[in-house]
Amino acid sequence: MKKVVVIGAGQAGSSLVAKLRNEGFTGSITLIGEEHVPPYQRPPLSKKYLLGDMDLERLFLRPESFYSENGITLHLDQVVQSIDRSDKVVITGGQQIAYDDLVLTTGSVPRRLPGAIGGELDGVYVVRDLKDVDAMAPEFRDGARVLIVGGGYIGLEAAAVAAKKGLKVTLVEMADRILQRVAAPETSDFFRNLHKSHGVDIREGVGLDTLIGDGRVSGAKLTDGSDLQVDFVIVGVGITPATALAEAAGIEIENGIKTNEMGQTSDPHIWAAGDCASFPYKDGRLRLESVPNAIDQAECIAENIMGGQKTYVPKPWFWSDQYDTKLQIAGLNTGYDRVITRPGDKDGSVSFWYYKGDDLLAVDAANDPRAYMIGKRLIEGGKSPAPDLIADPATDMKALMKA
Structure with a gap:
């Protein structure tokens, strides 16, 4: 019986195991996740869930019972220590799990502020998973002062939620304008005006010099010399692909885990999908950080594990909700x-x-x-x-x- 093991219980991992069963795969499927809850939607985390408009169970991509009912072994709260490619086993939680095909859907990790500038103070948060949002939720009190570092979509979405909940919001963006890396000046202008109409203090061309506090953040010094009093800080300065496990196993890396057009890595028995994977695109390589890409790429790989020989052709689309x-x-x-x-x-x-x-x-x-x-x-x-x-x-x- 063929054995498929998937490391990473997010959107890509959940989509892949469901697709395998929907396509009639009869072998064993194991899905391993580091969090204590089954795979869930991430986009609503920092919006509807943080606002209190969505319960935890409604975040779940599928009911927890789906996995057992479909013969999918779900290992939660498990960190994979290593991959033994020669014996084709994954080592996690003191046990070895054998595979014929292994899929890495490990996602990405948020960039954090260096400890030297106060990044390790209490009250400094990133927005990536459930524990991040649960940790910061009590900070969202009417009148609280929040500094948001980074004017990309993550930072702007956090600013919108904070402003809606009555916080005093300052957002700093080191580049000349918000969204500079991902959008035209016209889109930047639209969202700058939108946020200013909701009372957000947007400072462009201004970075964070250092955070101030004794154990917990209480202020910030900016690169233009100004000082701010803050109650907490949200850092939205981008993400990096989670490649450490693949690197340690000797798998080729190029702006993420390098795959061919079918999703295979440099090891033909190991595949990768989602935020962690880069794939051939036009004359170069591309890594897409989006839910639709995670789903489509994972489903393509599921078909290929079953012998489909299907080339992944991305159809990029994204969205952002603000106010x-x-x-x-x-x-x-x-x-x-x-x-x-x-x-x-x-x-x-x-x-x-x-x-x-x-x-x-x-x-x-x-x-x-x-x-x-x-x-x-x-x-x-x-x-x-x-x-x-x-x-x-x-x-x-x-x-x-x-x-």
């Missing part, structure tokens, strides 16, 4: 040289269309699901409407898909 605004992103904007702004049909709705020459690369749509869906279909279909058509409010957008 009452839903940002939906289709495509990858890397290399764009101009952005077309198109007002939406409703107040406050707008979309930003990224072009490289005459080629449509990506769309950012704020409260404009119609623009998002049309943009997504155009990009996936390899169609690029002339930029002046997108800029013209009179253009029939649906007609563009038939052109």
